[in-house]
Amino acid sequence: MAFIAEKFGVNEFRWNGDASNDRAYTELMQALDKNDVKKIIADASTTPLDINGVKIEFLNPPADSHLDTNNKSLIARLSYKDASFLFTGDIEAVGELALLKRNENIHTAILKVPHHGSRTSSTIDFLNKVQPRLAAISLGYLNPFGFPHPEILKRYEELKIPVIRTDISGAVTIETNGADIKTSTFR
Structure with missing residues (x-):
């Protein structure tokens, strides 16, 4: 960063x-x-931004949050026309549940996989509500944490959610015109 x-x-x-x-x-x-x-x-009470037709909403943390560090991650949803991206930070199951309780319409086209695909994230309920067309996992090659967890990869596969990983594909660029989504990678 x-x-x-x-x-x-x-x-x-x-x-x-x-x-x-x-x-x-x-x-x-x-x-x-x-x-x-x-x-x-910023937190969930922050006024959304509109930058040249791109809307940025902050969905987490809740104002006056008592969640732990990971679950207090700043979560942003970026929307442009009919396409949306959900950037989830390091939230885990507790944070996912809290997010679902506060946001009825959490559906998004592109999901930045929570907590780098750790075993403590990407619950079935969360993924069923978000229903992404593509999930992007940001993580380092041969990272010492063993991310993403095989169980989580299997969950995405079972739900037929395509996954793109930075440890395998390198840098990932995802573009949209507001309808279509285009991905490219660079290693």
């Missing part, structure tokens, strides 16, 4: 406000400060 802040001309950074002693977090905050990026705390 620090690389993105350094190289892509970022103007604003929205996050859930949680701090960390993690090196990656520290480097990100330093890059944001160095590049004069405005930091804005």
